[in-house]
Amino acid sequence: MAGAVSRASLAEITDNFANFSKNADATVLGAELLEILHLLDREHGLRRALSDPAKPGEEKANIAQALFEGKVSAPALAILKDVVSRKWSRPSELTDAVEQLAIGSYALAAEQNGTLDDLEDELFRFSRLVEGEPELRNALAGQRLPAERKTELVSALIADKVAAPSLALINEVVTNPRGRSLERGLAEIGKNIATRRNRLVATVRTAVALTDEQQTRLAAALGASYGRGVHLNIEIDPTVIGGLAVQLGDEAIDGTIAGRLDGVRRRIAS
Template identity: 40%
Template sequence: MAFRGASVDAVASLSDHLQGELPGSDGTHVGSGLFLLASVLGNEAGLRRVLTDVSVAPAAKAGLAREVFGGKVSEVAVRLLERAVTLRWAATRHLPDALEHLGVIAVVRSAAEKGQSGQLADELFAFAQTVKGSPELRDALADPARSLDDKRTLVSTLLEGRTLPETSALAVQALAGTHRTVVVALTEYQKVAAEVHGRHVATVRVAQPLTDTERQRLGEALTRRTGRPVHINVVVEPSLIGGIRVEIGDEVIDGTVASRLDDVRRRLAS
């Protein structure tokens, strides 16, 4: 999520505070509470304005937050909200956006405690690819005539028993979050998962699957290039013919045969 101004410092402060709150807590439960807070404050503009109003005493805003939400979500989520409303925000909308972001971090850390952060990232990517590759599923999840509960049931049914609970929790949140589409949300969540563990995310497009050795060598090369470990997502596209295309952040390294052929065609046509 793109925060600016004072909101950047607020999110950084809350992220540090969350890290101190999570040991001994159920990260997925904390995350679900933060997602609920984000949803309510995203829809209740009046309450959101009061809780971010710099003219209202911080203690009064924290008291209001506890009065409204105490006992309705986890205690950790309530304490984070109490802290959040005492901070300055560049835009009122940044408060619910930040709570959603913190919720994602909490769920990611839940998987990390079990040594499953890599599996979580892979499953988020795989589900995003499934949605992109299935027009019927994509339309069902985007259909404004279908209720949110219906969409959540559909996603939960698809993933139940096939993925980590954390993956299912984030996939369901992707339906109701602040992102434009489910695929965009899942992509952003995977980036958060990588950032939490000091990694970059690279999408690698190839004409045929990589062997384990090729994947390992590519990971080592990208780590040397970026200075940080890299989590690799592989997309097989036979139309590339051969070679490899790597997308990492804003950088694109295109060494595919299809790309070189296109370049030759452009030169011949000029």
């Protein structure tokens, strides 16, 4: 978990992001921020220099200016200078912040296209696809295939089924996991997008598909309980016998017959 200093810096740059990105091509901005992220992840000395708390923020911003001016767009450079001028508890938290802003750029692109809900759904469906296909997961998460082949495999599977922001973010997690499992990386992106929309994500397991009306009622009920909007990720699970199982953060709400029967069995056995 990020330290207090980094949390404060992240809040400030997130607030400033809207101004820096308002006239930008959000898709291009996302791609540029990811390229900056890749460079900072590779160049440990540069990352330490740009996150050094002993250096004045202006000095670090000038280093970023000298390195990246003319190589990235003005909005991307402005965002990077804002990031490096802040204080960070650890160098890795600076790069984590750049990643979050890149995700925010792709979320902005989806929002501008009216496909932000689709972005969240597509990321969730891809995570379920790889969980259900061990060979595919091993190919994408393993070390045997080079990044280019992984990108080709992802494109062959879903390029014509998802929007461009979804494809870009999925390829990023697959080719640059940054020490995370594939599932965790996708989940963190989904959580990041939901947080930017000030809403929670609930995974709902059900034996049969829910109608649009049922989903609307469930999201409204959960939102009323938690005081925030809730996005539903629906998972069809034949093992669910009647009712719904809802996972929202660390909290599980099991309203299924199967869950109640399992609870009875545990009480009998105890």
